[in-house]
Amino acid sequence: MRIVLLGPPGAGKGTQARRLSESTGMKHLSTGDMLRGEVASGSELGLLAKEFMDRGDLVPDPNVISMIRNHIGDPSGVLLDGFPRTLIQAMALDTELKFANVPIDRVIHLSVDIDELVKRLSGRALCGDCQTPYNLESDPPSKTGICDRCGGPVAVRNDDKPEAVANRMKVYQELTAPVLDYYRSHGNVAEIVATGSPDEVFEKLSQAIRSGKSGVMAN
Numbered sequence: 001m002r003i004v005l006l007g008p009p010g011a012g013k014g015t016q017a018r019r020l021s022e023s024t025g026m027k028h029l030s031t032g033d034m035l036r037g038e039v040a041s042g043s044e045l046g047l048l049a050k051e052f053m054d055r056g057d058l059v060p061d062p063n064v065i066s067m068i069r070n071h072i073g074d075p076s077g078v079l080l081d082g083f084p085r086t087l088i089q090a091m092a093l094d095t096e097l098k099f100a101n102v103p104i105d106r107v108i109h110l111s112v113d114i115d116e117l118v119k120r121l122s123g124r125a126l127c128g129d130c131q132t133p134y135n136l137e138s139d140p141p142s143k144t145g146i147c148d149r150c151g152g153p154v155a156v157r158n159d160d161k162p163e164a165v166a167n168r169m170k171v172y173q174e175l176t177a178p179v180l181d182y183y184r185s186h187g188n189v190a191e192i193v194a195t196g197s198p199d200e201v202f203e204k205l206s207q208a209i210r211s212g213k214s215g216v217m218a219n
Ligand code: AMP
Pocket: 009, 031, 032, 033, 035, 052, 053, 054, 056, 057, 058, 059, 060, 061, 064, 081, 082, 083, 084, 085, 089, 159, 168
């Protein structure tokens, strides 16, 4: 099964994708996590990506596409989180899937209103090792700066700082919202209002996956 999770920064795609991957065994493919891994390892791609990421800009399409290409056909199924983020990426994904002769089974859009997004992103922090998200105001780790799950360092991402957040929202509207329109024009996008607790959103998401209609075949 191939699922694409779309939604603005702060909609909870990462949290939900992690849970879904744990409960279904599907591979969670987060281009944000992969790129942060490249930055942490100091690779050539990481050095290039860091500048774009710190500003809240998108890493260039060719770099992201070649990073993810080999993972898309994973036989355990994939849950795409944060990809595609541009029309060029969406078309590259179509080409890869068409080549593998597999459809996108569900496109799921998590929507949250802008005031709620800004509230969620301010204070958001992440474990640098296992990527578990926290909110320093409403859901901090039990020991300051230390992940409850793996003991790794918990810190606010550079791109969750206010100027970068404003830019990420703008980039989402300009470059990623058209991807949603692209999938809407091709077939069925399941719409989920992603407010409420993570458990409530997870229930809606699981329901959308269980009750989804036929897949969106790349054309
Ligand atoms: P995320 O963790 O998904 O919010 O991604 C964090 C940052 O990584 C984004 O703000 C971009 O700079 C970069 N990034 C993640 N996915 C992509 C993508 N599909 N295309 C370009 N840049 C990406």
